[in-house]
Amino acid sequence: xxxxxxxxxxxxxxxxxxxxxxxxxxxxxxxxxxxxxxxxxxxxxxxxxxxxxxxxxxxxxxxxxxxxxxxxxxxxxxxxxx
Numbered sequence: 793x794x795x796x797x798x799x800x801x802x803x804x805x806x807x808x809x810x811x812x813x814x815x816x817x818x819x820x821x822x823x824x825x826x827x828x829x830x831x832x833x834x835x836x837x838x839x840x841x842x843x844x845x846x847x848x849x850x851x852x853x854x855x856x857x858x859x860x861x862x863x864x865x866x867x868x869x870x871x872x873x874x
Contacts, residue, residue, distance in 0.1 A: 795868045827870055
């Protein structure tokens with residue numbers, strides 16, 4: 793089952809599953825991730841011309857427990873606006 797692009801979940805693994813990325817504030821290429829950029833824009837960072845950033849939820853890790861990571865769906869179903 794595919795998730796909506798931009799969905800954030802908690803994940804107990806030490807790796808990001810296929811089509812997901814850690815919510816660690818990492819800069820991403822707009823050209824390689826146009827769907828995600830159209831949802832997030834550059835509200836979490838990046839220059840909005842060639843890069844944007846995913847949310848940084850690293851500070852939430854300590855409150856959720858050791859080994860828990862937040863991941864964001866990078867590829868999947870594009871959410872409908874209607």
